[in-house]
Amino acid sequence: MRESMEFDVVIVGAGPAGLATACRLMQLAQDNDQELSVCVVEKGSEVGAHILSGAVIESRALDELFPDWKAMGAPLHTAVTKDEVYLLTSATAGKCLPNALVPKTMHNQGNYIVSLGNLCRWLAEQAEGLGVEVFPGFAAAEILYHEDGSVKGIATGDMGIGVDGEQTANYMEGMELHAKYTVFAEGCRGHLGKQLIAEFGLDTEADAQHYAIGFKELWQVPEEKHQPGLVVHGTGWPLQGGTSGGFFLYHLDNNEVVVGLIVDLNYSNPWLSPFDEFQRLKHHPVLAQHLEGGSRISYGARAITKGGFNTLPKMSFPGGLLVGCNAGTLNFSKIKGTHTAMKSGMVAAETLFDALSNSEGARAELTEYANRFADSWVYDELFRARNFGPALHKFGPILGGAFNFIDQNLFAGKLPITLHDRSADHTHLVPADQAMQIKYPKPDGKLSFDKLSSVFISNTNHEENQPCHLRLKDPELPIRDNLPTYAEPAQRYCPAGVYEVVEEGGQARFQINAQNCIHCKTCDIKDPAQNITWVVPEGGGGPNYPNM
Amino acid sequence: MSTLIIADHDNQALNPATLSVITAAKALGQSITVLVAGSGCGAVAEAAAQAEGIEKVLLADSPAYDKALAENLAELVISLSSGYSHILTAASTTGKDFMPRVAAQLDVGQISEIIAVESADTFKRPIYAGNAIATVQSLDAIKVITVRGSAFDRSAATGGSAGIESVTATAANDRSAFVKEELVVSERPDLTSAQIVVSGGRGLGSAENFDLLARVADKLGAAIGASRAAVDAGYVSNDLQVGQTGKIVAPDLYIAVGISGAIQHLAGMKESKVIVAINKDEEAPIFQIADYGLVGDLFEILPELESKL
Amino acid sequence: MKILVCVKRVIDYNVKVRVKADQSDVDLTNVKMALNPFCEIAVEEAVRLKEQGKADEVVVVSIGPKAVQEQLRTALALGADRAIQIETEAAPEALNTAKLLAKVVEQEQPGLVLMGKQSIDSDNNQTGQMLAALIGAPQATFAYSLELDAEQVVVTREVDGGLKTLALKLPAVVTTDLRLNEPRYVKLPDIMKAKKKPLAVETPDGLGVALKQHQTVLKVEAPGQRQAGIRVDSVDALLDKLKNEAKVI
Known part of the structure; x- marks a missing residue:
């Protein structure tokens, strides 16, 4: 028997959604003079270690959660001062779009450029101050169920299992954390969330979820190039041939600039390497002018749940809730998910608190959550943005963009049509011999870099002696099927060089360098055969992003 | 003022790292004295005397120094320290062991594992496992320093003819005692210490x-x-x-x-x-x-x- | 017997350090901090000695701003019984640290002081030895294994070229090397228990120690980048260069 601990609420994941849930729960408990035990488990070595986001955020949810966040020292230091939107037409050319032609949702006046990792660190401090137990370094590895099928809690992963599956001298069995309600806030493509969606059929009435992979680098630039508050977005080159996505470049404080590229994971060309697209993008004059003479401080990548309203699964099930990007509350028309994730967590907290105060059986499904969610501004916002992504997928960036301009600026998202995109991202790859090979330029070591030196500055580490956390349902499939048909795309879509096909004595072998994994989940999403399952490694493993 | 170097050795031969320490000491531009403390270590003193650029060799030959116990070595160095502005030794496991005791007893800081001498009071040393290099200025009257041997060329082992002077041994402490040692005899050197x-x-x-x-x-x-x-x-x-x-x-x-x-x-x-x-x-x-x-x-x-x- | 373990908060060993643009220091803003790995080994050893019945109390002490309480809590979660924080603005120089610790030793009268051989930030490898000198105790650095009884501690040390074993009369100071043990994983319930264990806060003034500056850091810079050398076109040419130019074989 594993040891167990009891809580009123266990929250999986110390991101904006999970921490907002925790903070709001404790605020309600204090307001109502009630005792509540709430714990948050986080697989990163510390809160913020695995958080990666642009990030320009709307403070709306934070304003509601901590109205005097400014006085409390929340790390929102850089207000947006200027918005620029570009359409890059070639490797050297691009047009700055006039403001009037930009969809309103892309305007950022009143928003803040932040490090979401640092915002989460701050939220965790608030949560602990309110009495929440926050446990970084502990990965929720397994969902626990009651006999009636309702969720009972989670179990943290065993520590000290060797690569051979045997216990090492330091073996420590995982712990069961039982709760009246368990909130899953793992972020995009959470591995437990994925199981819950399947187990409870939460997505049966939703369109297939859509994803993108987002890259981000943090740069230190020369003083004279620094324009605090500047926000630059754009699309176009180098993505081509039906591949959609867009870039961002923000000037924070302390001479820091973040730059990133988001590539939609419904791309069709198996030769595409999102990483190399990002590296060559930085050589475009529109971006290079900000970065030249600077130095890169950090690198990371993370998948993004971007399907929006039409793809949102049911968020409640017996014994628990799914919140934030684990469900898919990001508003892609704004490319923002922090305020919606936080709000989804706060609504969850209010629902949970009422249910806990009411002595009825804890295992009941909190169907009330859907009603409260539907009454909140998140729902309204996501509803208005429901056509944004499907329009881009259906009509491409130019016509889709025009549709979005009309829908968002003229009708405020209330155009009485709903567009759907029902095909899952992994079904879009075409065979390699029918696709154009892409020759990427060599990195110059100044603006562009190779994968391994990038992973190096993500501070990624995993205990060496542990079983591989990237599971293949069929170990032969990569070489037998994916290699001949798709030239094994994992080699290219993985942003961390985890997957390699190596030649040994004339034989191809599929090599998994799990230690490099930066926990982006792209492999779990994009493998054409859905053969790769991402599970949590030993707690504390993965990247250690500072200021990301 | 002059510089005192404590030689690193095994009672038989001078550790070549000491020749690197001599190079570092020469950069200070002062006369150099080498202290050889050990047991039956006359040959080491002879070798040190031949090293180029040495003014004087002090020999403390006593069973108290046989196994380089930090307590005893530190006591000896303190007893000889007056008149020296700089005390240097190699950053070997012996040097790292006794030298901070010397610094503490003299109530001065120690500058560890220097890799460059910038001036008589300013040195470069690696920090964060060599991922950053600090330039450190000592504010103390006596500079106690350990030297990373690989960062300095070895000074010539011959060409000198310093006199050897025996010094009075200090008493052995009664609180620590040598038990045994096992020197690794391997056909292949250890990865981390191989040349x-x-x-x-x-x-x-x-x-x-x-x-x-x-x-x-x-x-x-x-x-x-x-x-x-x-x-x-x-x-x-x-x-x-x-x-x-x-x-x-x-x-x-x-x-x-x-x-x-x-x-x-x-x-x-x-x-x-x-x-x-x-x-x-x-x-x-x-x-x-x-x-x-x-x-x-x-x-x-x-x-x-x-x-x- | 009481064991005193002295620990330090340092940058996590997985995090790459980066020198600040103004070369004043490395940039530690929002980077992950942790218990210095050698200190963690010292805590583990002390806890094991307690579990073996050779010690009855493990006290941890750290010096620095309030944030060091986080590492003291980690040590408490690993099994230490109580903690002392000596509040200073930043981590003091090694000699000042040793002087503060000497006062704690005077108050606590431990039979054994365990600490890491060095911290992975300043890489000084001094504090344990300095503390031993100040309190007039024998020392064993770079501990590879140790055996404690009521009167003495026998320590096998990792030295250049092999192992060397010393017997020290107590009280003694022992500094740990990497192979002494492999620290355990912290358990969740122990983290919660650690929050309730006693943690006392002291100040240098309260301990009667005047901190004195012995060194100034003038500059911190990134190490020089290696430059590409030359290409040779044959094994003979390579051997010639190694023998006659680089003189390494």
């Missing part, structure tokens, strides 16, 4: 091919290392892994064979004095940091190297 390391990567292609590497290592008296890729491929065991998550090595000579040179590997060997890269891919990143690069087929190069060594 030469020959390392193989995925380019070797199999565990059997590591034999080609081993034969070269034998000729050189070198330790064998490997890249993570070679370890992951199962060619060698993971205790041979050099790199970010493996061992950090800094030998005089590092020969990388069939290693592409990912930054994770470089993090484990970039402090080596001389780096040789042998790789068939002339674009391999390892060549960007190698002092000597040889592009070619390692299966031809390794046997040739073995036969010509």
Whole structure:
């Protein structure tokens, strides 16, 4: 028997959604003079270690959660001062779009450029101050169920299992954390969330979820190039041939600039390497002018749940809730998910608190959550943005963009049509011999870099002696099927060089360098055969992003 | 003012690291005295006296110093310290052991493992495992310093003729005692302390091919290392892994064979004095940091190297 | 017997350090901090000695701003019984640290002081030895294994070229090397228990120690980048260069 601990609420994941849930729960408990035990488990070595986001955020949810966040020292230091939107037409050319032609949702006046990792660190401090137990370094590895099928809690992963599956001298069995309600806030493509969606059929009435992979680098630039508050977005080159996505470049404080590229994971060309697209993008004059003479401080990548309203699964099930990007509350028309994730967590907290105060059986499904969610501004916002992504997928960036301009600026998202995109991202790859090979330029070591030196500055580490956390349902499939048909795309879509096909004595072998994994989940999403399952490694493993 | 160096030795021979300390001391531009403290260590004192640039050798020959107990050595150095503005020793496990006691008893700070002398009171030293270099100025009247031997050339071992002066031994302490020592006798030197390391990567292609590497290592008296890729491929065991998550090595000579040179590997060997890269891919990143690069087929190069060594 | 373990908060060993643009220091803003790995080994050893019945109390002490309480809590979660924080603005120089610790030793009268051989930030490798000198205790640095009884501690040390074993009369100071043990994983319930264990806060003034500056850091810079050398076209040419130019074989 594993040891167990009891809580009123266990929250999986110390991101904006999970921490907002925790903070709001404790605020309600204090307001109502009630005792509540709430714990948050986080697989990163510390809160913020695995958080990666642009990030320009709307403070709306934070304003509601901590109205005097400014006085409390929340790390929102850089207000947006200027918005620029570009359409890059070639490797050297691009047009700055006039403001009037930009969809309103892309305007950022009143928003803040932040490090979401640092915002989460701050939220965790608030949560602990309110009495929440926050446990970084502990990965929720397994969902626990009651006999009636309702969720009972989670179990943290065993520590000290060797690569051979045997216990090492330091073996420590995982712990069961039982709760009246368990909130899953793992972020995009959470591995437990994925199981819950399947187990409870939460997505049966939703369109297939859509994803993108987002890259981000943090740069230190020369003083004279620094324009605090500047926000630059754009699309176009180098993505081509039906591949959609867009870039961002923000000037924070302390001479820091973040730059990133988001590539939609419904791309069709198996030769595409999102990483190399990002590296060559930085050589475009529109971006290079900000970065030249600077130095890169950090690198990371993370998948993004971007399907929006039409793809949102049911968020409640017996014994628990799914919140934030684990469900898919990001508003892609704004490319923002922090305020919606936080709000989804706060609504969850209010629902949970009422249910806990009411002595009825804890295992009941909190169907009330859907009603409260539907009454909140998140729902309204996501509803208005429901056509944004499907329009881009259906009509491409130019016509889709025009549709979005009309829908968002003229009708405020209330155009009485709903567009759907029902095909899952992994079904879009075409065979390699029918696709154009892409020759990427060599990195110059100044603006562009190779994968391994990038992973190096993500501070990624995993205990060496542990079983591989990237599971293949069929170990032969990569070489037998994916290699001949798709030239094994994992080699290219993985942003961390985890997957390699190596030649040994004339034989191809599929090599998994799990230690490099930066926990982006792209492999779990994009493998054409859905053969790769991402599970949590030993707690504390993965990247250690500072200021990301 | 003058400089006192405490010699590092095993009672038989002078540790060449002491010659590097002499080089560092010369940069201070003061007369240099070398203290040889040991038991039956007359030969060491003779050797020190011949080192070029030494003014005087002090010999403290007593059973109290036989096993270099920190308590006894520190007591001796304190008793001799007046008149010296700088006290230096090698950053060996002996020097690191007793020297901070000397500093504390003199109520001064110690500057550890210097790699450069900027002036009489300012030194460079690595911090954060060599990932940053600090320039440190001492504010103390007496500078107590340990010296990283590999950062300074060895001063000439001969050409000097300093006089040897015996000094009175201080009493042995009664609170610590030597029990035993086991010196590692291994056919192949330890990876982390070897002067030469020959390392193989995925380019070797199999565990059997590591034999080609081993034969070269034998000729050189070198330790064998490997890249993570070679370890992951199962060619060698993971205790041979050099790199970010493996061992950090800094030998005089590092020969990388069939290693592409990912930054994770470089993090484990970039402090080596001389780096040789042998790789068939002339674009391999390892060549960007190698002092000597040889592009070619390692299966031809390794046997040739073995036969010509 | 009481064991005193002295620990330090440092940058996590997985995090790459980066020198600040103004070369005043490395940039530690929002980077992950942790218990210095050698200190963690010292805590583990002390806890094991307690579990073996050779010690009855493990006290941990750290010096620095309030944030060091986080590492003290980690040590408490690993099994230490109580903690002392000596509040200073930043981590003091080694000699000042040793003087503060000497006062704690005077107050606590431990039979054994365990600490890491060095911290992975300043890489000084001094504090344990200095503390031993100040309190007039024998020392064993770079401990590879140790055996404690009521009167003495026998320590095998990792020295250049092998192992060396010393017997020290107590009280003694022992500094740990990497192979002494492999620290355990912290358990969740122990983290919660650690929050309730006693943690006392002291000040240098309260301990009667005047901190004195012995060194000034003038500059911190990134290490020089290695430059590509030359290509040789044959094994003969390579051997010639290694023998006659680099003089390494």
